[in-house]
Amino acid sequence: MATTSLEKNKIKFLLLEGIHPSAIELLNANGYTNVEHLSTALSEEELKEKIADVHFIGIRSRTQLTPKVLEAANKLIAVGCFCIGTNQVDLSSAQEKGIVVFNAPFSNTRSVAELVLAEAILLLRTIPAKNMKAHRGGWEKSAANAYEIRNKKIGIIGYGNIGSQLSVMSESLGMEVYFYDVVTKLPLGNATQLADMKSLLGLCDIVTLHVPETPSTKYMIGPDEIAAMKPGSVLINASRGTVVNIDALAEALRSQKLLGAAIDVFPVEPKSNTEEFISPLRGIDNVLLTPHIGGSTVEAQENIGKEVAEKLVKYSDNGTTITSVNFPEVGLPSHPGQHRILHIHKNIPGVLSEINRIFFENNINISGQFLDTKDKVGYVVIDVEAEQSQIALEKLQHVNGTIRCRVLY
Numbered sequence: 580m581a582t583t584s585l586e587k588n589k590i591k592f593l594l595l596e597g598i599h600p601s602a603i604e605l606l607n608a609n610g611y612t613n614v615e616h617l618s619t620a621l622s623e624e625e626l627k628e629k630i631a632d633v634h635f636i637g638i639r640s641r642t643q644l645t646p647k648v649l650e651a652a653n654k655l656i657a658v659g660c661f662c663i664g665t666n667q668v669d670l671s672s673a674q675e676k677g678i679v680v681f682n683a684p685f686s687n688t689r690s691v692a693e694l695v696l697a698e699a700i701l702l703l704r705t706i707p708a709k710n711m712k713a714h715r716g717g718w719e720k721s722a723a724n725a726y727e728i729r730n731k732k733i734g735i736i737g738y739g740n741i742g743s744q745l746s747v748m749s750e751s752l753g754m755e756v757y758f759y760d761v762v763t764k765l766p767l768g769n770a771t772q773l774a775d776m777k778s779l780l781g782l783c784d785i786v787t788l789h790v791p792e793t794p795s796t797k798y799m800i801g802p803d804e805i806a807a808m809k810p811g812s813v814l815i816n817a818s819r820g821t822v823v824n825i826d827a828l829a830e831a832l833r834s835q836k837l838l839g840a841a842i843d844v845f846p847v848e849p850k851s852n853t854e855e856f857i858s859p860l861r862g863i864d865n866v867l868l869t870p871h872i873g874g875s876t877v878e879a880q881e882n883i884g885k886e887v888a889e890k891l892v893k894y895s896d897n898g899t900t901i902t903s904v905n906f907p908e909v910g911l912p913s914h915p916g917q918h919r920i921l922h923i924h925k926n927i928p929g930v931l932s933e934i935n936r937i938f939f940e941n942n943i944n945i946s947g948q949f950l951d952t953k954d955k956v957g958y959v960v961i962d963v964e965a966e967q968s969q970i971a972l973e974k975l976q977h978v979n980g981t982i983r984c985r986v987l988y
C-alpha cells in the first residue's frame with residue numbers, strides 16, 4: 580500500500596472508552612481536528628465496521644483488537660493504548676500489517692501503587708468484613724485479626740514499574756519487602772529478591788501481583804499456590820484477571836485460609852458501566868472488589884491522554900516510533916523543506932540494498948536515512964527533496980517484502 584499523507588483535518592482519529600479530553604486537546608492543538616470520541620468500548624462486530632475508515636485508534640484495556648478487527652482496519656496507521664497493558668491488542672498481527680502500537684508505560688503506576696498500599700492496610704485490619712457487617716446493622720468492635728502493617732512482610736510478584744515503586748513506598752511505612760521476578764532486578768532500598776515464587780508465598784503476610792498478562796502468568800496463582808501461602812495472609816491482584824484462579828481464591832476466602840483479598844481485575848469484566856458484574860467473589864465479606872480502577876485517577880488519566888496523544892502526533896508528523904511496543908524504535912529529527920518516505924517491510928535480507936539501488940538508478944539524492952528492524956518487520960525512513968518523493972514512492976512500493984510505504988511532507 581503506497582500513500583501520500585493526507586491534510587491533517589482528513590486524518591481520522593477514533594478514541595474509545597472515555598479517554599481523557601486532554602488527548603483531544605493535544606490532537607486539536609497539533610492540527611488533528613477529525614476526532615471521534617466515544618465513552619464505551621465496542622464489540623468485535625461494531626469495531627470491524629467502524630475501524631474501516633480510521634487512521635488512528637485510541638483504546639484502553641477493554642477494547643479487543645483481534646486479528647479479525649485488524650483485518651478490517653485497512654487504513655489504520657497506529658494504535659494508542661491509553662493505559663499500560665497491551666495484551667488486548669494482537670501485537671503480532673498489527674506488526675505484520677505495519678500498524679505501530681504505543682502505550683503509556685508510566686503514567687498510572689503511582690495510582691496503582693497507592694491503591695495497593697491502601698488495600699494492604701484495610702485488609703490487615705479486616706475492614707472489608709467489618710464494613711459489610713456495619714452495613715447490615717452489625718457492630719464488630721474487636722482487635723482480633725486486626726494488625727498494623729509495620730514490620731509485616733510484603734511479597735511483590737513482578738518488580739517492574741509498579742512493583743518497584745510499591746517496594747519503596749512499603750519500606751517507608753516500615754514493611755519488609757520481598758519480591759519475585761523472572762528477571763534479575765536491582766532491589767531498591769532493603770528489598771530482597773527471592774529465587775522462586777513458592778518461597779515468597781510461604782513467607783509473606785501480604786502478596787501482591789504486578790505482572791503483565793502473558794502465557795507465563797496465566798493462572799500463576801492457582802490452588803497449589805494459594806495452599807502454599809502463609810495462613811492468615813492476604814492476596815492483592817491489580818494486574819490482570821487471568822493471573823489468579825478466582826474459584827480457588829473464593830474457596831480460600833470462605834475457608835478463612837486467607838484473611839482477605841483485594842481484587843481489581845477479573846477474568847471476565849463488564850464491557851460498560853451498565854452491564855452486570857458477575858463473579859464467584861460476590862457476597863464474600865472479606866474481599867474488597869473494585870471495578871478495574873487501579874489506574875483510574877484524574878491525575879493518571881489526564882497525563883495518559885497527553886502522553887499517548889503526543890506519541891501518535893509524533894508518528895503522524897514525523898515517523899518517530901520511540902517507545903512503540905511492537906515496532907523498531909526510531910527517533911527522528913524534523914524534516915523542514917524535505918519530504919520523508921516511510922518504508923515498512925518484511926524483515927528479510929536484501930530490502931535495504933534494493934531500496935538504495937532504486938535511489939541510485941533514478942538519481943534521487945538521499946539527504947537522511949534511518950533503519951531499524953524488530954522481529955518480522957523492518958522500518959526505513961528516507962528524507963529526499965520534495966520534487967523527487969513521488970517517483971521514489973512509486974518505485975519503492977514494488978520492492979520485494981514491502982508492507983506499507985508513505986510519504987510525509
Ligand SMILES: NC(=O)c1ccc[n+]([C@@H]2O[C@H](COP(=O)([O-])OP(=O)(O)OC[C@H]3O[C@@H](n4cnc5c(N)ncnc54)[C@H](O)[C@@H]3O)[C@@H](O)[C@H]2O)c1
Pocket residue numbers: 663664684687688691736737738739740741742759760761762789790791792793795796817818819843844871872873874875
Ligand atoms: N489495575 C489497573 O488498573 C492496572 C493499571 C496499570 C497496570 N496494570 C497491570 O499491571 C501490570 C504491571 O505493570 P507494570 O507497569 O509494573 O509493568 P512492567 O512491565 O514494568 O513490570 C512487569 C514485571 O513483571 C515481570 N514478570 C513478567 N512475567 C513474570 C512472571 N511470569 N513471573 C514473575 N515476574 C514476571 C517482568 O519481568 C517485569 O519486571 C501491567 O502489565 C498491567 O497489566 C493494571
Ligand SMILES: O=C(O)[C@H](O)COP(=O)(O)O
Pocket residue numbers: 639640641661662663664665687871872874875
Ligand atoms: O493496563 C492498564 O494501564 C490498566 O489495566 C488500566 O486500564 P484502563 O485504562 O482500562 O483503566
